[in-house]
Amino acid sequence: MTDSELDHLSTEMDVILSAVARVQEVATPEINPTSHPVPISNVTRPDVVVPSLSQEQALSGAPAKEDGRFRVPQILGEE
Amino acid sequence: MITRSAHEMSQALAAGEITSVALTQLHFDRIAQVDGDVHAFLYLDHEGALAAAKAVDSARARGDKVGPLAGVPLALKDVMVQKGVPTTAGSKILEGWRPPYDSTLVAKLKEAGVVILGKTNMDEFAMGSSTENSAYGPTHNPWDLTRIPGGSGGGSSASLAAFEAPLAIGTDTGGSIRQPAAVTGTVGVKPTYGGVSRYGLIAFSSSLDQAGPCARTVLDAALLHEIIAGHDAKDATSIDAPVPQVVQAAKSGDIKGMKIGVVKELNGDGYQAGVRSRFEESLELLAKAGAEIVEVSCPNFEYALAAYYLIAPSECSSNLARFDAMRYGLRVGDEDGVSAELVMNLTREVGFGREVKRRIILGTYALSSGYYDAYYGSAQKVRTLIIQDFNRAFEKADVLVSPTAPTTAFKIGDKVDDPLAMYLNDIATIPVNMAGIGGMSLPSGLAPEDGLPVGFQIMAPAMQDQRLYSVGAALEAALLTKWGAPLLSQIPALGGTK
Numbered sequence: 388m389t390d391s392e393l394d395h396l397s398t399e400m401d402v403i404l405s406a407v408a409r410v411q412e413v414a415t416p417e418i419n420p421t422s423h424p425v426p427i428s429n430v431t432r433p434d435v436v437v438p439s440l441s442q443e444q445a446l447s448g449a450p451a452k453e454d455g456r457f458r459v460p461q462i463l464g465e466e
Numbered sequence: 467m468i469t470r471s472a473h474e475m476s477q478a479l480a481a482g483e484i485t486s487v488a489l490t491q492l493h494f495d496r497i498a499q500v501d502g503d504v505h506a507f508l509y510l511d512h513e514g515a516l517a518a519a520k521a522v523d524s525a526r527a528r529g530d531k532v533g534p535l536a537g538v539p540l541a542l543k544d545v546m547v548q549k550g551v552p553t554t555a556g557s558k559i560l561e562g563w564r565p566p567y568d569s570t571l572v573a574k575l576k577e578a579g580v581v582i583l584g585k586t587n588m589d590e591f592a593m594g595s596s597t598e599n600s601a602y603g604p605t606h607n608p609w610d611l612t613r614i615p616g617g618s619g620g621g622s623s624a625s626l627a628a629f630e631a632p633l634a635i636g637t638d639t640g641g642s643i644r645q646p647a648a649v650t651g652t653v654g655v656k657p658t659y660g661g662v663s664r665y666g667l668i669a670f671s672s673s674l675d676q677a678g679p680c681a682r683t684v685l686d687a688a689l690l691h692e693i694i695a696g697h698d699a700k701d702a703t704s705i706d707a708p709v710p711q712v713v714q715a716a717k718s719g720d721i722k723g724m725k726i727g728v729v730k731e732l733n734g735d736g737y738q739a740g741v742r743s744r745f746e747e748s749l750e751l752l753a754k755a756g757a758e759i760v761e762v763s764c765p766n767f768e769y770a771l772a773a774y775y776l777i778a779p780s781e782c783s784s785n786l787a788r789f790d791a792m793r794y795g796l797r798v799g800d801e802d803g804v805s806a807e808l809v810m811n812l813t814r815e816v817g818f819g820r821e822v823k824r825r826i827i828l829g830t831y832a833l834s835s836g837y838y839d840a841y842y843g844s845a846q847k848v849r850t851l852i853i854q855d856f857n858r859a860f861e862k863a864d865v866l867v868s869p870t871a872p873t874t875a876f877k878i879g880d881k882v883d884d885p886l887a888m889y890l891n892d893i894a895t896i897p898v899n900m901a902g903i904g905g906m907s908l909p910s911g912l913a914p915e916d917g918l919p920v921g922f923q924i925m926a927p928a929m930q931d932q933r934l935y936s937v938g939a940a941l942e943a944a945l946l947t948k949w950g951a952p953l954l955s956q957i958p959a960l961g962g963t964k
Contacts, residue, residue, distance in 0.1 A: 388815055388823060396824060399885055403828060406886055409772040410844040413851060420846030421853060423673045423703070424659045424902020425928065430702040444566035448794030459792050460806040 468496050469954075472538045472632040472686040479526070479537045486519035486526075486537030490581050493539045497583070497630045500960040505605050506615075506625040508544050509552050510584035515539065522579045534689050536579030541631035543622050544585035545592055546677065547666040548572045551582075555668045556590040556600040556618075559789050559796045559817030569666020570698045571635065571677055578693045583631055586621030590819045591786065592642055592670045594618050595891035598882055599821045606878070607650060609918055609957055613875040616646025616891075622680050623650040628960060633690050634680040639671050640774055641871075641895025643678050644907035648870035648921020651909040651953045653687045653938070654680045658928045659902030660705035663698035671781040672703075674774075674899040682954060684908060684938040688716035691931070707929060715932035719939030722756035726937065727863025731767045732894045738873045740913025744920040745869045748910040751944035752867075752937065762862050764855035766848065767897050773848035774896045775889060776832045780842050783829030786822070789814065824885065852900045860927050865937050868894045870907040870921030898925050906934040908942060909953045919953065 388396070442455055451458040467475070467484065478484050494512060501507055522537035542548060545555045547565040549572070554560045568576070575582060589599035597605040597620025605620040607613040608628040615624040622634035623646030636643035638656035647654030655678045662677045669675060679690035695709040726749075733745060753759050791797040791813035792806070799812035818826070832841035859866055871891055881888045898905035903925060910922035922941060926933040946952065 392820065392823070395820075396827065399824065400827065400831075403775065403824075403885060404831075407772040407775045407828075407832075407841070407845075410769055410776065410848045411840060413766065413769055414844035414847035418847040418850050420843060421849040422846055424853070424900070425703065425705065427703055430699070432699060440566055447566050448563050450791060450795070450797030451800065457793055460800050460804055460809045462806045 468492055468629045470632070471683045472535060472681060473683070473689060475538050475632055476535055486522045486581060487516060489537065490515050490519040490539050490583070493583060493631060500628050501630060503606060503611055503960055504608055504624050504628045504630070505603060506541065506586055506621040506628060506630055507584045508554060508587050508602055508621070511551050511582060514551065515581050515583050518576070518579070518581045522581070525579070533578040533693070535633070535693060537581060538633060539581045539583045539631050540575065541584065541586045541622055541625040541634040542572070542582050543619050543635050543637055544588055545637050545668045546571055546635060547668065548582065548585070551585065553585065553668070554602070555592070556588040556602065557817065557819070557822070558601045559813070561796060563795055567666065570663035570700055571694050572666065574694050580633070580693065586619070586625055586634065588621055589618035590822050591668065591782070592618040592637055592639055593782070593821050593825055595641070595645055595888055596878070596881065597621065598878060599819055601819055604878055607875045608960060609650065609875065612877055613918070614649070614878055616649040616875065618642040619646045619680065623647055623652050623654065626650065626652045626680060626682050627954060627957060632682060633686060635677060635694070636680045637667060637675055637677045638899065639674045639778060640899050641892040643680060644895050644905055644921065644923060645871045645891055647680060647907040649875035649919060651919030651957070652680060652682055653684055653906070653908045654678065655687050655691060655906045655931070655934060656898060656904060657691060657695060657931050658705070658904045660703050661709070661904070661929070661931065662695050663701040663704050665698055665700035669785040671778040672785060673781060674778060676899070682952070684935060684942045685713070685716045688712040688935050705929065710929060710931040712932050712935045715935035716939045719936060719943055721752065721936055721940045724757045724865070724937070725760055725863040726752055726757045727760050727762035727859055727866045729767070729859070729866050729868045730761055730763045731765065732868035736872050736890070737869055738913060738915075740915045741869045741871070741873060741920050744911040744913065745922060748922045748941055748945070749867070751948070752941055755940045755944055757937070757940070760863055762859040762866060764852075764859055764897070766851035766855050769848045770852055770897045770900055771889060771893050773845040773852070774892070774900065775828070776841050776845035777849065779825040779829030780832050781829070783826045783833065786826055789817065821885070849900050852897050856897070856901045856903065865933050866925040868923045870894060870923040874913050874916055874918035874920060894923060903928050904931040904934055906938050908938050910941070910945065911953065912956070
């Protein structure tokens with residue numbers, strides 16, 4: 388982020404955090420948290436091969452590619 | 467023709483009054499005429515739309531059986547992935563990206579013969595209530611071009627009000643279908659969470675996001691709802707149950723003996739006078755139509771907004787980590803010797819707008835060790851309290867109602883520098899998302915003080931979406947009798963100079 392963005396955000400963040408901290412007023416220990424509105428369970432499917440994206444399709448949006456693979460900037464060898 | 471409902475267009479197509487190609491072209495002509503002022507669309511797919519229209523016309527000519535909305539045009543919110551069609555979610559980070567697959571929702575629309583005109587503008591990654599957070603400039607409210615069309619789905623709502631499309635798709639994480647519908651005088655429905663597949667919906671907050679229908683009439687919304695809903699094995703949170711009988715409910719509109727609960731906490735100080743008077747008037751009409759009006763109290767709703775602005779940013783901080791400049795989308799600063807980490811940082815700095823950055827930082831903070839219990843953990847507990855409030859309220863009433871938004875459309879630019887004021891727009895719509903239930907907004911008239919549309923919100927228990935349509939259809943019919951013509955017939959003519 389740029390310095391001016393940081394200046395803006397740091398003041399806004401204080402205001403937003405103090406507003407959202409209100410949740411602590413009613414969040415007492417005996418209440419169970421809800422992460423998800425409907426009961427969910429693991430979904431599995433039969434282990435059968437189904438059509439999927441081709442290599443060409445999967446690479447179609449790549450910012451850079453080489454030899455049928457994603458070309459990415461240097462990952463190793465940093466100081 | 468373009469001011470008709472989708473259902474009427476569909477009847478005209480079936481009767482051979484017009485072809486889908488001609489109907490589609492009429493809408494493209496209208497878009498060319500007014501979208502310079504409205505800016506509802508980010509991309510128009512002339513070729514794809516006309517080809518789809520032609521296919522429906524040919525099927526009809528052959529005598530094939532086609533679906534109820536076959537050949538009718540639709541505007542698609544740009545957060546929905548469509549194969550080969552540029553999809554940006556209103557962000558620079560996805561500029562130029564052409565998805566290699568269709569979302570389940572788009573696949574269902576294509577299967578039903580619905581003609582997708584193009585992609586509509588939205589707040590970046592659906593974060594906002596005004597469409598001003600789009601990286602591609604704001605959309606203007608057709609009722610008053612100096613005002614916001616709501617958000618995040620402001621492009622979809624504006625396209626309906628401007629008669630650029632009779633149907634649209636929205637997504638609703640905290641009100642992004644219902645609030646834009648309210649401020650543009652259109653109809654928007656957030657189905658029960660899990661009722662419509664999220665496969666191919668670019669994720670903002672996965673436990674809250676839900677796609678749904680936008681239209682100019684309750685019946686049109688129901689017809690579209692029926693097409694896009696249903697179980698999908700590609701979405702692990704999709705509900706494996708029959709689609710609620712929404713079309714039947716919208717056609718009958720029978721509410722005799724139904725108990726309608728007014729949520730005490732969602733109508734008081736902070737709600738504009740004209741919003742409240744239109745709400746009261748709608749309640750009277752519903753009572754006349756045979757419903758029993760009761761008052762219910764949901765005391766924990768006052769904490770919903772705070773909890774939402776912890777849960778949604780927390781989930782988005784995780785979801786948006788996928789924009790890493792490696793596999794698709796924007797990449798900035800990729801030169802010899804520059805590390806992947808730096809490229810990632812540069813790309814995200816340039817590619818994300820201010821509100822997105824604000825929420826990623828807020829969410830990362832709320833999830834960080836040491837703060838997790840105080841923020842994210844507490845917000846999840848509030849979510850439990852809100853669900854309990856709803857459960858108690860639904861013991862007393864079949865549906866709950868409130869104004870959709872506290873005010874009518876405000877001026878573009880008025881709230882961009884005050885995030886908390888902007889967040890307040892969603893105060894009445896957020897509880898529905900927190901509980902994963904269904905909600906609808908439909909027009910209840912114009913506020914006397916500013917002549918702008920006001921929305922009426924209906925909320926129903928999970929997988930009882932048909933109740934939204936029964937009550938919506940009853941109120942729509944009563945208001946139509948009172949007005950003599952649909953609310954949108956009062957919209958000022960658009961310049962059409964561009």
